[in-house]
Amino acid sequence: MVMDTARGALIEVSGLSNRFGDHRVHENLDLSLDKGEILGVVGGSGSGKSVLLRSIIGLHEPNNGRINLEGAPLDHRGAPDPRLTRRTGVLFQRGALYSSLTLCENISLPLREKAGLGKADAEALALTRIRLTGLEAKTARLYPEALSGGMVKRAALARALALDPDLLFLDEPTAGLDPISAAAFDELILTLRDALGLTVFLVTHDLDTLHRVCDRVAVLGQGHVMTIGTLDEVANMDDEWIRAYFHGARGRAAMRQSSTNRESA
């Protein structure tokens, strides 16, 4: 599954610390995201998964630490570093579609503002994105409030893909979806990663998603990355919380599912 082209760290987080008052979310956290991989980030509620994501993309200023993009540090002071924003797409947990714009306008907006396209060109490309994420063309003129949960996620992914990013940040993409839609979304991420050569940073609680799409898994806890590696390596770590996470009732079911998939494939 791992792309064999141009390996090496795309993003490196080193010594990241985040504090909210007395509450230490991250302490000296190190993490690297390799080119072409899908890295799953898991951890208990409040372990700072979202804060880590927000720190990397520049929406949250960390108390300490450095974030490197291809070896050069990012400067998120004031606004997220354009070096990062022009090659990243972000899928927010609840979609964050602009509620005053239609689906087509949501996707056209970055194309017109950032790529400088005209209205007709932007809409033509928006349609490709809509189709790429498996939505019907007739949904293009709908407002977000008329879309179902699964459609919102797809639409938000279409918007994240608007500027042809090579780096994608997904915050709980399958949360709130039914199992069929969630499985379809997993396949969509895989297809797009393989077709577009994306690098994906994926925050999730969904064990099935971890099994299906992630090349590596990082477990956050106690303020740092407790372990990182392939799912099998991580799941067999000798740690109580990790065992409970991956080998609890839900974890076992997902493991079984995944191994039967592998056999039948």
Place this chain on the structure above:
Amino acid sequence: MAGTEPGQLQRADDGQTLRATGDWTLTHYSALRRSTRAISSAPTQVVLDGIQHLDTAGATLLAELVGGERLRQIAGNSPELPEARRALLITVANAMADCGTLPPETRWGPLELLARMGKALTDATAKARLLIGFIGAVIACAGRCLISPRRWRFTALLHHMETTGLNAVPIVALLTFAVGAVIAYLGATVLGQFGASVYTIDLVAYSFLREFGVLITAIVMAGRTASAFTAHIGAMNANEELDALRAQGLDPVELEVLPRVLAVVLVLPMLSFIAVLAGLGGGGLIALTVVDIPVSRFITAISEVPLNHFLAGLVKAPFFAFLIAVIGCLEGFKAGGSARSVGVHTTSSVVQSIFVVILLDALAAMYFMEIGW
């Protein structure tokens, strides 16, 4: 990803085969679009191995050029292309093959204008009916709560009285002080022409005791409180908090609406009284400094105003208050799940409550005139 060389299309000697070279990326989209437009007839064969960088924007153009179906065949029959690039081409070709077309945008012509006017009228009727129904629901709920003191919510009531009443004192006092001063200037200018500038005080006193004290306060409350109620209840509605209350067998009208309505009904008359004092103060200051009317004369003039003028003003306050609070809460209930919806309904609640306050004030003025107050 910034490519150096924009993509190009070259026609081979046989005139049937096109060769694509350079970067086919979003950066060069406009230039690429021009060159694909320049190709008049769909070519039978396209050679893609000269392409440097390719992204979905470039692949979309290629799919438009030869058709999604054909691009899929070409990509499938080009073993010289890297695996990842073939996957990209095939994915985009699949998406484009059965993509349909964008539905047309909604256009606005004279007919649509007429339709919108008609819709606005029926909407307004439905809105008025809904408001009357909601007023009934609030009164019925108030009646039910009145008989069981266990359901009186003093904490919520006091909280809303503080935010809608106490916190509004400075702005109400300042505004009415300024309006009082303006009316006094007006009186000094106009009445002075008849040598009657001494009646400036009467102008300020009558206008504030009868009308402006309560009217200005009500308009400030409509802007300040109705909007806050709508935004708060609307956000609760968006977060399904109102549904959660209903699911637990609790009545959102009793828990959320009643304390707010009651708070405003209690607070608006008090604020109106403060407004009257501040207005008289503003008028008095101008009378003293500009028209040279002594304070003693000022106080005598005010004490000579019959009490029924003050009562005619103050009696309107609870009615204004009730309508402002009820409209603010009802619009909150109507606000749906999106940020846009909360914005639309907040605007609507302010406009409606100011409209209702002024309309009711005009009707009351006619009524009090007829009964000789």
